[in-house]
Amino acid sequence: MFNRNLNDIDLNNLTGESPAPNVAKVSSKNDVAIMNEMMELDSQFISIMKKRIKGLEKISEEYKNGNYEESMAEVGLCKDLGVVNDFFRYALIKKDLSKISLKSDMAIQIFPIILNMVNCKYDIYFKTGINTAWTILNLFSDPIIDAMKTPLSRGVDLNREEKINKYKIIIDNFKRLRDSPILQNNLKYKEIKNLNLKQFIGEVNFFINQCQ
Numbered sequence: 001m002f003n004r005n006l007n008d009i010d011l012n013n014l015t016g017e018s019p020a021p022n023v024a025k026v027s028s029k030n031d032v033a034i035m036n037e038m039m040e041l042d043s044q045f046i047s048i049m050k051k052r053i054k055g056l057e058k059i060s061e062e063y064k065n066g067n068y069e070e071s072m073a074e075v076g077l078c079k080d081l082g083v084v085n086d087f088f089r090y091a092l093i094k095k096d097l098s099k100i101s102l103k104s105d106m107a108i109q110i111f112p113i114i115l116n117m118v119n120c121k122y123d124i125y126f127k128t129g130i131n132t133a134w135t136i137l138n139l140f141s142d143p144i145i146d147a148m149k150t151p152l153s154r155g156v157d158l159n160r161e162e163k164i165n166k167y168k169i170i171i172d173n174f175k176r177l178r179d180s181p182i183l184q185n186n187l188k189y190k191e192i193k194n195l196n197l198k199q200f201i202g203e204v205n206f207f208i209n210q211c212q
Contacts, residue, residue, distance in 0.1 A: 051080060092135060114177065119180055148210075
């Protein structure tokens with residue numbers, strides 16, 4: 001059988017960049033070939049893998065062509081946590097944030113997916129969901145705290161009001177994430193490799209308290 005993890009697809013490899021350390025080199029073509037071969041073994045597996053291949057190819061095509069915001073939009077519509085997991089791990093968490101220029105609208109769009117991953121029973125999805133949320137927290141915590149602490153100016157500022165409303169949604173999403181039963185259970189009883197959950201919760205609580 002195969003000794004590859006289908007959750008280790010390196011989307012950065014499609015751009016010609018070197019793969020991350022300790023990650024198997026799996027190109028999109030090799031990955032599809034592996035899954036096609038595996039599909040011959042089980043008919044039920046066929047429908048699952050065909051769906052995943054379709055979702056992966058659509059997202060990675062946008063990513064490969066440099067359409068990073070479009071690839072994020074595709075992820076926001078994707079229901080396959082396996083595909084989302086791959087994208088978040090390699091395109092968002094690791095090193096392409098400067099390319100994607102994650103905006104508050106995108107953060108709001110992908111947060112429901114993050115919550116689904118964190119509430120999933122699989123540790124790999126939970127870890128990726130937390131790390132993705134942590135990435136968003138690092139990007140937005142300072143501007144959101146500054147905006148929430150800045151006194152309102154005289155008159156009507158629709159742009160600022162719109163921005164503040166989006167920031168409030170992000171704050172509420174972090175509250176929901178913090179209060180997730182699975183997250184709280186893992187915090188008390190379970191350690192996940194290479195994930196400092198206590199530190200993450202501490203930073204989330206600090207962020208929420210500063211925004212009040």
